[in-house]
Amino acid sequence: MSEDERLASRTLGDAGPHVVFVHGLFGQGKNWTTIAKGLADGHRVTLLDLPNHGHSPWTDRVDYQDMAEMVAAELERLGEPVTVVGHSMGGKVAMQLALRRPELLRALVVVDVAPVPYPATGGRTDDPDEEASPFAEFIAAMRALDLDALETRGEADEALRAAVPSRMVRSFLLQSLVREGVGGQDGDGPSGWRWRLNLELLERDLGDLRGFPDPPPGASFDGPVLWIAGADSTYVLDEDRPHMDALFPSTRLVRIKNAGHWVHSEQPEVFLETLRRFLDRVEG
Incomplete structure (x- = not known):
C-alpha cells in the first residue's frame, strides 16, 4: 500500500498497550478525542480516519472487507496485537477485521451495532412509531x-x-x-x-453499509469482546445475541442507561469507565 493510500491517523500517549479507535458513518478519528485523552496516560491510542472520511483517501466504492483490509494494514505497522474499538459502521469494520485477521487483535470492543443487516426503514422493534434510519x-x-x-x-x-x-x-x-x-x-x-x-x-x-458481509466459513474470534450498547438504542436487540455469540463466543454485553446510538458522546464518563475496566482485565 502506497503512502497515498494509507489511512490518516493520530496517536496520543507514549507508552503502554495499544488501543485503536474506528469511527462510524459521517465521523472521523477526532470524534474519539475525549475518550482517547482519558486513556492516554497508560496507553498508546491511535485514532483512524476510515476511507471517504476525514483526511483519508476517497475510494471507488464502500465495502466492509476493503475497509477492514485497510485497517489491517495500519495494525500490521504497529507490530503488536491491539485492542480495537469500533462504533456503528466502524464496529462492523472492526468485526470483519477480527474475523478475518484475528492475529492482529488482543481484544475487541463493539459500540452499538450488531453483526446483522439493518433495514432502510424502521422495523427493528415492534414499536409502530419507530423511526426509519435517518x-x-x-x-x-x-x-x-x-x-x-x-x-x-x-x-x-x-x-x-x-x-x-x-x-x-x-x-x-x-x-x-x-x-x-x-x-x-x-x-x-x-x-x-x-x-x-x-x-x-x-x-x-x-445500502451496502446497512449490510454485514458473510464472514469466512467457520470464522470466529475467540478473544475477549466487550459489546457496549445504548439502552435507548435499537441497534443491538436481544434477538441479535445468538449472532453475536456465534461469531464472538467470549462476549460481554453492557447497556449504558440514558444513551442512544452515540453512546460514547452521550455518556462519555460512563463509557470511559466501562472501557477502562475491560482493558484492565484483558491487559492484566
Whole structure:
C-alpha cells in the first residue's frame, strides 16, 4: 500500500498497550478525542480516519472487507496485537477485521451495532412509531447545502436543522464541514467550504453499509469482546445475541442507561469507565 493510500491517523500517549479507535458513518478519528485523552496516560491510542472520511483517501466504492483490509494494514505497522474499538459502521469494520485477521487483535470492543443487516426503514422493534434510519436524509441535507453561498457555520447548522433535529448530531456532522484558504475555519472571511465526506459515494452505497458481509466459513474470534450498547438504542436487540455469540463466543454485553446510538458522546464518563475496566482485565 502506497503512502497515498494509507489511512490518516493520530496517536496520543507514549507508552503502554495499544488501543485503536474506528469511527462510524459521517465521523472521523477526532470524534474519539475525549475518550482517547482519558486513556492516554497508560496507553498508546491511535485514532483512524476510515476511507471517504476525514483526511483519508476517497475510494471507488464502500465495502466492509476493503475497509477492514485497510485497517489491517495500519495494525500490521504497529507490530503488536491491539485492542480495537469500533462504533456503528466502524464496529462492523472492526468485526470483519477480527474475523478475518484475528492475529492482529488482543481484544475487541463493539459500540452499538450488531453483526446483522439493518433495514432502510424502521422495523427493528415492534414499536409502530419507530423511526426509519435517518442516514439517507442526513446525506441529502448535507448535499443540498449550497457551499458557494455559505458564509458561516451557523448558517449551515440552521440549514440542516429540519433534517437533523438533534443539536448533538448536527454538531457531529458539521465537524466534517471545513473551510480552506483565507479565513480559516472559524466562519469569518471569504467562503471556501467543502465536506471531508465523500457524500456522493456514501449515498450511492448506503445500502451496502446497512449490510454485514458473510464472514469466512467457520470464522470466529475467540478473544475477549466487550459489546457496549445504548439502552435507548435499537441497534443491538436481544434477538441479535445468538449472532453475536456465534461469531464472538467470549462476549460481554453492557447497556449504558440514558444513551442512544452515540453512546460514547452521550455518556462519555460512563463509557470511559466501562472501557477502562475491560482493558484492565484483558491487559492484566
